[in-house]
Amino acid sequence: MFWQKNLRGLVLALILVLILAACGGEEATPEPEPTEAPVAEPTEEMEEPMAEEAMEETAEPEEMMDEEAMADELPGTIVEIAVADGRFETLVAAVTAADLADTLSSEGPFTVFAPTDDAFAALPEGTVEALLEDPAGDLTQILLYHVVEGVVDAAAVTGLESAMTVQGEEITIAVEDGAVILNGTTEVIITDIVASNGIIHVIDSVLLPPSMTAEEMLPSIAEIAVADGNFTTLVAALDAAGLVET
Incomplete structure (x- = not known):
């Protein structure tokens, strides 16, 4: 009877030792702390070309629009x-x-x-x-x-x-x-x-040039009047003035 109690105590002690050993063997793995990647600070040399390029890209369409607007506003010949x-x-x-x-x-x-x-x-x-x-x-x-x-x-x-x-x-x-x-x-x-x-x-x-009105235009008009047939009075007047041959 006594040895049974001792055996039970020994078993309990052994179990306790195993439990303690298991707990002691599991060490918490520390989580890695996040690190921030270094951010390169822009230098003046980098900023200026980028700014100029952006300005050029913005300016070109505006210049084209201005030129087109000016062309539309100018009168023709x-x-x-x-x-x-x-x-x-x-x-x-x-x-x-x-x-x-x-x-x-x-x-x-x-x-x-x-x-x-x-x-x-x-x-x-x-x-x-x-x-x-x-x-x-x-x-x-x-x-x-x-x-x-x-x-x-x-x-x-x-x-x-x-x-x-x-x-x-x-x-x-x-x-x-x-x-x-x-x-x-x-x-x-x-x-x-x-x-x-x-x-x-x-x-x-x-407007007819003064030199042409009497000397050049009337003969051609007279010919047209004669050919038309609707200007008999005009033709008669021109004929009387010696400006047309009938």
């Missing part, structure tokens, strides 16, 4: 404005036929008294067609008679009595009841259309 306007189709056709488009698109500056399509339509029937058939002749002289060198705006025009044209003859200028009248009959109906190479004044009839 005299010819470009006439083409875009829509009231000067006959004038544009005449300028093109007479090979004057490049001249009127050059630096200039020029002042152009521009007849509308209605102004050309008011000429005797067939006159425009006849002029276009010989653009190097009368047509060129008529067109150049509508052009003055330099910029003569409305304020300057009203202070003049005449203006010398590129064609070589003068246009007379008068102010009547607030209206500017050229050569006694042609009215300036719109003024100061600004172009990149000059200025345009719109007129309600076609």
Whole structure:
């Protein structure tokens, strides 16, 4: 009986020793402390090129937008404005036929008294067609008679009595009841259309050089009147004046 108690105590003691040994053998593994990677401080040499590059990337689109906006704001040349306007189709056709488009698109500056399509339509029937058939002749002289060198705006025009044209003859200028009248009959109906190479004044009839009106234009008009058949009174008057052969 005694040895059984001793054996039980021995077993308990052995178990206790084993438990203590097991607890003592398990050491807690310390968790590694996180370390922060070193952050490289940017130097002035690194910062400046990056800043300049960023500025360049930002500036380029803005510069392009500014250039496009400026291009949109600038007026076109005299010819470009006439083409875009829509009231000067006959004038544009005449300028093109007479090979004057490049001249009127050059630096200039020029002042152009521009007849509308209605102004050309008011000429005797067939006159425009006849002029276009010989653009190097009368047509060129008529067109150049509508052009003055330099910029003569409305304020300057009203202070003049005449203006010398590129064609070589003068246009007379008068102010009547607030209206500017050229050569006694042609009215300036719109003024100061600004172009990149000059200025345009719109007129309600076609100007004819004084030397051409009597000596050159009337015979061609007479021929047109005779051929048309609707101007018998005019033809009779021209015949009586010896200006046409019937």
